[in-house]
Amino acid sequence: MSEQQTFDVVVIGAGPAGYHAAIRAAQLGLKTACIDAALGKDGKPALGGTCLRVGCIPSKALLDSSRQYWNMGHLFDQHGISFKDAKIDVATMVGRKDKIVKQFTGGIEMLFKANKVKAFFGFGTLHNGNVVKVKQHDGSEVELKGTNVILAAGSDSIELPFAKFDGDCIVDNVGALDFTEVPNRLAVIGAGVIGLELGSVWKRLGAEVTILEALPDFLAVADAEVSKTAAREFKKQGLDIRLGAKVSATETKGKGKKKEVLVTYSDAKGEQTLTVDKLLVAVGRRAATKGLLADDTGVKLNERGQIEVDAHCHTGVDGVWAIGDCVRGPMLAHKGFEEGIAVAELIAGLPGHVNFDTIPWVIYTEPEIAWVGKTEQQLKDEGVPYKVGSFPFAAVGRAVAMAEPVGFAKVIAHAESDRVLGLHLVGANVSELVHEGVLTMEFKGSADDLARICHAHPTMSEAIHDAAMAVDKRAIHKAN
Ligand SMILES: Cc1cc2nc3c(=O)[nH]c(=O)nc-3n(C[C@H](O)[C@H](O)[C@H](O)COP(=O)(O)OP(=O)(O)OC[C@H]3O[C@@H](n4cnc5c(N)ncnc54)[C@H](O)[C@@H]3O)c2cc1C
Numbered sequence: 001m002s003e004q005q006t007f008d009v010v011v012i013g014a015g016p017a018g019y020h021a022a023i024r025a026a027q028l029g030l031k032t033a034c035i036d037a038a039l040g041k042d043g044k045p046a047l048g049g050t051c052l053r054v055g056c057i058p059s060k061a062l063l064d065s066s067r068q069y070w071n072m073g074h075l076f077d078q079h080g081i082s083f084k085d086a087k088i089d090v091a092t093m094v095g096r097k098d099k100i101v102k103q104f105t106g107g108i109e110m111l112f113k114a115n116k117v118k119a120f121f122g123f124g125t126l127h128n129g130n131v132v133k134v135k136q137h138d139g140s141e142v143e144l145k146g147t148n149v150i151l152a153a154g155s156d157s158i159e160l161p162f163a164k165f166d167g168d169c170i171v172d173n174v175g176a177l178d179f180t181e182v183p184n185r186l187a188v189i190g191a192g193v194i195g196l197e198l199g200s201v202w203k204r205l206g207a208e209v210t211i212l213e214a215l216p217d218f219l220a221v222a223d224a225e226v227s228k229t230a231a232r233e234f235k236k237q238g239l240d241i242r243l244g245a246k247v248s249a250t251e252t253k254g255k256g257k258k259k260e261v262l263v264t265y266s267d268a269k270g271e272q273t274l275t276v277d278k279l280l281v282a283v284g285r286r287a288a289t290k291g292l293l294a295d296d297t298g299v300k301l302n303e304r305g306q307i308e309v310d311a312h313c314h315t316g317v318d319g320v321w322a323i324g325d326c327v328r329g330p331m332l333a334h335k336g337f338e339e340g341i342a343v344a345e346l347i348a349g350l351p352g353h354v355n356f357d358t359i360p361w362v363i364y365t366e367p368e369i370a371w372v373g374k375t376e377q378q379l380k381d382e383g384v385p386y387k388v389g390s391f392p393f394a395a396v397g398r399a400v401a402m403a404e405p406v407g408f409a410k411v412i413a414h415a416e417s418d419r420v421l422g423l424h425l426v427g428a429n430v431s432e433l434v435h436e437g438v439l440t441m442e443f444k445g446s447a448d449d450l451a452r453i454c455h456a457h458p459t460m461s462e463a464i465h466d467a468a469m470a471v472d473k474r475a476i477h478k479a480n
Contacts, residue, residue: 001371003143006144006145006146008146009033010145010149014034015324015325015333015336016324016334017323018152019049020337020341021343022034022115023111034112035132037121039137042307046138048105055261059177059194067092090179108233114291120136121136122135125292126149126151126450127318149321152319152326152336153292154288154326157172157281162249162250162346163247165248170279175280181205182207184207187263188210191215196234196363199209199211203237203239216243219231223377224373230254230426244267249266260276261276286304287305288325288326300316302328309323320442324336324340335356343389360372362431368430371437375412375424384421386421387413389469389471390408390409391408398460406427407425409467410422413471420437420449420450420468433461437464447472450468452464
């Protein structure tokens, strides 16, 4: 092993959380190293984590390609556009996605160079005394010592004991982003964000998609009206979502192109079976801590296997921090971004902080679903008095002009103070609109503030404007 190298900050993991922490630390003048073990499809090191390699960005690339294709068959006719023989070339679509991934993972390497973050490509293990031993891809080992070490190891897909990933018929997100052709029949276990997004991709391209969800309610995490509207639209699109469906077994049969998976599940009607060509298991992700911590570090894991941290992402071990998917909180790239920046700033003696109350959530289906803050149900459970204003996109000129009238905006404000407590959206491109709610809540704004802010006409954001006015029954474009 070569001589120990010392740094102010050593980050393990170059996903959204880790690369933000590393770049911000370096910007603040701290000597910083960042280690990542991941390889890209070409077998070369690829920075950027799950998000850039096999998560946020590649899934959005395929969602966009498949949306264009779907719109040709389902939207264009309204505009008077007709065509013959639309075809999808899956290899080109996946190739485009791979190019985007390469561009962005390579971009992180360039950002590291520009900010003087020293990258190490290999697997890092934290030992006592803030020492990180790195097994590099060429077989050599290096030892790094950090005054501070930030653990940003991310997460891995949860595998079910009765549906082991085989990289062919039974896959996780990695496999489902790389199908070489549109499966005739695809089953998805789990109607969460990943299941809905990747299920939508292959449905739009022509697969028969069945989503099996063990819970009795659809998208219980979202506002109930939003979930209801989304469920109705998904059904119209032909997504077969079966609730209360608990999968108990799978069996792969046949060979080559004739391989298929028999899925056994039980629901209210008893035991059922389903035969599909591909099975995507999307039942959640767990913290990727395997091999990360030597026995003597003192860093603790909680009952969910996540690294235990306080409100400032400190592990309780001197100079050891943890951020992103490997700690508590929503498994979202932007939550990791904020934690990475906050921890780097705390290390540099600045007041780093993450406001968990204003983290936006987005599901990039069609319609898109986005929200920030509390749902009505949460406020009811907490006994907080609230008032609601909502407004349908069907009454928004821009939405109708775009032939995207589905969905609504809903503003929830405190009944007495009028302070905005939540914004819930379902409709086209609402991923871009949700930040009106984030900003308003971050600045502790009221529904009246939102209602008095001039919104450009015609835009989709007018739904939020009218919804805010509807909170006090003064929406202009609907009866109050
Ligand atoms: C299909 C899919 C779609 C998604 N879409 C979205 C979305 O649209 N928006 C959103 O906000 N989130 C999305 N997510 C979630 C998002 O990808 C994660 O929340 C985010 O990547 C977490 O960032 P992270 O830095 O904590 O971990 P990761 O991105 O998982 O990165 C961790 C990195 O650490 C490396 N590593 C782990 N252990 C070690 C070790 N011991 N030594 C060296 N390196 C190590 C790993 O190789 C990895 O590169 C999606 C996830 C999936 C799977």
